[in-house]
Amino acid sequence: MADVESELKSLGVIQGLRMVQNLEPLLGRLRQAACDRDRSGNRRLFFDHVCALILLSFFNPAIKSLRDLQAASGLPRVCRKLGCNKTSLGSLSEALRVFDPELLVEIIQELLAQIPDSPAADPRLKELRHIPTAVDGTLLRQLPLITQACYNSRKDQGWKLHTHFEILRGIPTLARVTDASGRGAASEKAVLKSSLQADRCYIKDRGFEDFSLFNEIVAARSSYVCRVRNDHHFNVKETRDLTPEAAAAGVLEDAVGRMGSPKSKRIEHPHHDQRRIVVRVVEHPKRGGRRRAAATHDIVLATSLLDVPAEVIVLLYRYRWLIELFFRWLKCVLDARHLLSNDQGGIQIQMYCALIACLLIQLVCPFKPNQWTFKLLCLYQAGWATEEDLLEHLRERQAAAKKQP
Secondary structure (H helix, E strand, O other): HHHHHHHHHHHOHHHHHHHHHHHHHHHHHOOOOOOOOOOOOOOOOOOHHHHHHHHHHOOOOOOOOHHHHHHHHHHHHHHHHOOOOOOOOOHHHHHHOOOOOOHHHHHHHHHHHHOOOOOOOOOOOHOOOEEEEEEEEEEOOOHHHHHHHHOOOOOOOOOOEEEEEEEEEEEEEEEEEEOOOOHHEEEEEEEHHHHOOOOOEEOOOOHOOOOOHHHHHHOOOOEEEEEOOOOOOOOEEEEEEOOOHHHHEEEEEEEEEOOOOOOOOOOOOOOOEEEEEEEEEEOOOOOOOOOOEEEEEEEEEEEOOOOOOOHHHHHHHOOOHHHHHHHHHHHHHHHOOOOOOOOOOHHHHHHHHHHHHHHHHHOOOOOOOOHHHHHHHHHHHHHHOOHHHHHHHHHHHHHHHHHHH
C-alpha cells in the first residue's frame, strides 16, 4: 500500500484523494450558518450536512432527486461517514431555501488556489498578462413541471447558469444562477458587468457584444476577445501586415481603430482603441440529420489586446469552446441538470456544490479527465474500485496527456 501511495504522490493526486475522503473539515465551517433561527435549540440538519448530501449525489449516480437524498440520509453508513442524522423531506427542502449559498464561495476559492495550470495548455497563452477566462451561460430547464403547469405567470422557462471558466487550468471559477428571461439583471451582459475582475481576458461569443460592456472591462483593468457582427462600422486608424503565422491561422485582416458609427449619438461608443480581426473558419460537416458538406465563412473578432499576435487572438477564441465542453460535462456526466429545488437559492447551492465536485475531480486528476475517470472515482468512493485500479487509470490518462500536441 505504501508503494501505491508513493506512486499516487508522484502523479500529484494523493492530496486530491485525501480531500475527497476528508471534505468534512472544509464543510465544517458552515455548521453555524442560519443557527440564529433555531431558538429552541433542536436543529439537527445543518448546512454542512446539506452540502455533503448533495456532493454524495454527484459521486453516486443512483441518487437523482431530493427524495433520494432524504432516503439516503437514513442509511447508518451514510450518517456515520457524513456526520449527519436522518432528516425529513420537508426539512431538507426548507434547508435549500434557508441557507446562504454565498457561504460556499470561500471553500471554492480555497480549492481553486490548489489547482495548477494544465500541462496541456498552449504555452503561448501562458505568456499573456491577463488570465484567459471564457464566459457563457447555459439553460437549466429541469424544473418541476407541475409548478409550471399551475402557474403560467412564469415566462422564463427555467433558470440559467452563468459561468466563468479558466482556460489554462481547465476549471470553472464562478457560477451564478438567474432566471432564464435574459432581461434586466438576468441578462448575460448584466451578470458579467456585476462580476468583473482585474487581470482577466474575457473570451466571449456574440451574445456579449456591447460597447458599454467593453468599456467597463477595460476600466476594470482587464481585456476581452469577443465575436461581433460582420456589419459593424469600424473607423480604421492602422492596418497591420499579416505574418505567416497569422495567415496560417486563417487571419484575413488585422486593423486597429474603434467600432461604432460617428452618426449614432444614442449609444455609448468604445473609449479605447480596438483591433478588428477577420478570420476565415471551416465549418465541420454535420454528422446527423440532413448532412451538409464542410463550408467556409468569415467571422469578426473585436479585442482590446493591441500587442498580442493575431494568431494568438484566434487561438484564444478557439479555446472558448472549452466552456461548452464543461457544460456538457456538468449536465451529462455530473447530471446536474436534475435540479433538487425550485428556489433560486437552492439551485445556487446545488451549482456551487457541482463546482466543488469538479474541483475535487481536478485535484485528483490534474490532466484532462474523461467519463471513465469520473465513474472510476465513483466506484472508488463506493469501495468497488481499489487504489491500484485508480492508479493504473491515472497512469494511462497521464500518458495520453503527454502525447497530445
